[in-house]
Amino acid sequence: MVVNTEIKELGHFINGEVVLGKSGKFSDVFNPSSGEVIAHVPLASKEEVHDAIAKAKAAFPAWRALSVGKRAEIVMKFRHLMTDRIDELIKIICTESGKTIEDAKGEITRGLESVDLAINAPHLLKGEYSVNVGGNINAYSTKAPLGVVAAISPFNFPVMVPLAITSMAVAVGNAVILKPSERVPCSALFLSELWKEAGLPDGVWTVINGDKEAVNELLSNPTIEAISFVGSTQIADYIYTTGAKHGKRVTALGGGKNNMVVMPDADLEQVANAFLGAAYGAASQRCMAISTIVPVGEETANNLVKILADKISKLKVGPYTDSEVDFGPVITKQSKDAIVGFIDRSLEEGATLVCDGRNPKISETSDGFYLGPTLLDNVKPGMEIYEQEVFGPARNVVRVATLEEAIDLINEHELGNGVTIFTNNGAAARKFTSEIEVGMVGVNVPIPIPVGYHNFAGWKRSRFGEGHMFGPDQVRFFTKTKTISEKWFEENSESVSTFAFPSNND
Template identity: 70%
Template sequence: MPIQQKTKALSHFINGTKMEGTSGCFSAVYNPSTGEIIAQVPLASKEEVRLAIQLAKTAFPAWKKTSIGKRIEVLHRFRQLLVARQDELIQVICEESGKTFEDAKGEIIRGIESVDMAIGAPQLLKGEYSVNVGGDINAFSAKAPLGVVATIAPFNFPVMVPLAISSMAIAVGNAVILKPSERVPHSALLLSEFWKEAGLPDGIWTVINGDKEAVNELLENKEIQAISFVGSTPVAEYIYHTGTKHNKRVAAFGGGKNFMIVMPDANLEQTANAFLGAAYGAASQRCMAISGAIVVGKDTEERLTKVLKEKIVNLKIGCYKDPTIDFGPVISQQAKDLIIQYIDGAVAEGANLVIDGRNPSICETSKGFYLGPTLINHVTPDMQIFKEEVFGPARIILGVETLQEAIDLINNHELGNGVTMFTRSGRAARKFQEEIEVGMVGINVPIPIPVGYHNFGGWKRSKFGEGHMFGPDQARFFTKAKTISERWPDEAENTTSSFAFPSNSDTTLH
């Protein structure tokens, strides 16, 4: 769609200052709640990305040599700004993503958890030391930052994900280049202001706005040492294979098909309430959102469907400015159209519409990208809506006869991000947690996303690479280890050459 001339043009953030784009290419930024264009974001050329990388590379050595204590002081000040200016950040998140105020606030709180984890980096950077491993030799290890690293963030968490995949990288001494989603650029630019005010040296935090051209330059440029990505599975796989082909360390987090197993002994009132928030919160635009319920037992399936139907019809959608809404719009008209295609396809394949959200009443008064909550049952594993991630408020119900059948359905699915189970049986819960092949598991927990000091990451095609988001593994991902063996011989000591392979019986190390 052509960009209105009156909309403001945004910038990049390079070497500590806002820089206007020079490529001449722009993308429209929408307010999903109104359907209006609110800005135009520049799409960086390869040359602009290369300049940003070079400036980050120039800034890196000084930051690497900065003491860990001084680096952590910057993170402390950055955290204080996140708290002090959270209302401003919430407003930006809501306007460009359509989230509710409470949802945006929750995102910021989870992002701060990542900063807290990064503030604890000194504990994670400590090496090991061994005295007299042989021949008066001491051995020790040290961790060093990688250099310039890149993070590519999605639209659905414009603050939490950038903080989760960059805070530790900065704390351990790297220079970070963030490529945010071109749909939500305002949040990244506001974070840039916070980093600047906190005292982060110029060039250590960079924001490059762009599309695939910018991403490919980050993936292929030899100066980029590592890539972290959050987004859809097809793109995550592309990021992983392209990045590793160019000898980069890559952690690429893809999509999820996150099921809630409901056992016959579950409290259905509690289960239904948990399902509503976990399934429809943020218009279901979360990689950890519950995609559907796999219900054990026909009677339980019927009862849960009835309870859910009664509750879903009372959910309210609308603009984030209305404090009474439960969730807002999806991110774009294209996203809305795709979700409707999934719903139409499920009906054509024989599924049953329990609640149809394709024509919510708000669409009559707003041009926003709204979809009401949709619930579909009589779904089977061969249907497209079961196989693929649906990034919007269309959720499904499947009925099975046994817990084992439910576990097998999930284990056979190509995605393995998150899964949860509602039951009162410890024995069933133990079987579930031991046998399920999914990276993040919940028991009577609606969304099993770990807190910031535990590692986050799915299995199978939900994650590519060995890195994690959140948790102590981030320090490992963004550093490289060096092992030193040292000996200080007496000046009067007589030594001779040895051609044997060194061992701990040697008096010297050759």
């Protein structure tokens, strides 16, 4: 282990300032590229979270009362500050997550789409108005913020996911508490700095660092009205079940086993190039990464595996400071060991090793958490590496004979986050998009992540609750609707009592 003499002592961001932790519990933050500890992050106690929630609650009424136009101005200023200081933010992301510079830049760009949508809150908050629905009564609706809401984000997108699950919540008038992954707290604290500089009132934005104790307080505290979560399926299930039990509105997005179906008519060179980035980008630590490629027909499979083997052997793994690398390390040594375990067990179960990334050359000179790209052929349903989400660069080939077999294979899996088909046959694409039971579907698009103004969420056990991570559904999730019926009587008008149920007959 490399010894770092400049370890940062981090804090929480509460009521407009960074405050030191009081629990006495800390977690190490690593630079995955070097294996060194770069910071200590405090893990908040239940009492600390409770106090932060109280401060957010106190800040909410004034923020709710501020005009939506003024709130949008602050969000816009936040966006400008973020773009002005993007190089600082890229360095933070790369240092604490191991991403390449280009990948970090892409993450920020996608995150800004959610900010852009939030800037449009004045338009998105417009209600409905109907004149004379009956008896000279006008009816209209308004949208109101919920109050104090919480967001819990994962390590693999230190900026994009926090922006996606908080920007609209802020813009529509809520006070927001973000609990980022304790593995990547520096990015969230940097965002806090930008919100402060943008003019967001103290208490409206809070960052609490912590583990399960902090999460449980967010899930059970009666002041928290809603929870938005992104992470593993197991934890998403827990977040949804626990939060709903305490009467909260919950959206919890889990993992995915995303398949790329390849039809015999597809251009295999294009398929292979698309697969590389979609499968191995960010060391495969994306919930929308392609984990399994499904060639239809033995000839398609044989030709595709041969092309992939050649291309994968040329991929380069290393630190973000090397501009020639294709992807960096996984997030922790524990993650690396777990991924190697998946590979080892798949070989015991009968998979065929095409490319072995368990001991990349860089591991000889670095203590970073590096794995090279691994490709396994002849993987079958029922094998652990097929059934489980492997959050690292170990990808599978599952061979099928027909498109129908591919559709059935995918539909039978418990996860349904993303899927794509590569084909030049419109009828095949139509059949696939119509029959597949997955939330986000691509046709010749390797990673079918919607842009920030479309809703993002999977199906089946990839999503718990009815909300989405970004898109217009964020407005619905973070507001409540009030419908008002009003009638004004003319002076000296006559009135009579009626005992019939109100209707529009008048």
